[in-house]
Amino acid sequence: MNNRILVVDDQAGIRMLIKEVLEEEGYPVEVASTGEVFLDKVKSHNFDLFIVDLKIPDYEGYQLFKELQTYVSLSKVIVISGLGCPDTKKEIKSMGIASYIEKPFDLQELIKKVEKSLDQITA
Secondary structure (H helix, E strand, C coil), rough: CCCCEEEEECHHHHHHHHHHHHHCCCCCEEEECCCHHHHHHHCCCCCCCEEECCEECCCEEEHHHHHCCCCCHHHHEEEEEECCCHHHHHHHHHHCCEEEEEECCCCHHHHHHHHHHHHHHHH
């Protein structure tokens, strides 16, 4: 598998858990702790999928998505968030984002959403 994934979450435990689980599935994964580091990596490397926390300290989630879409399609994004309100889900879907996962999330659900998103991107 050569599908590279970039994860941004301000919580180190969640970042590293996602990295570990997806690497066990054979995916190369890089992580970022801030929106600034995340966007620097987006600009300088090619990634196939992005897992993005909706709330990170230096960027409001939607602001980060607006900047991100100047470099890649938002159909390559899976959002993870503890803000599980229906309006958030509708907004994310309307932006063309691939998928949404509420925290705390099931690791098997995450793996399935990653596989499904990558299948749709490469189809």
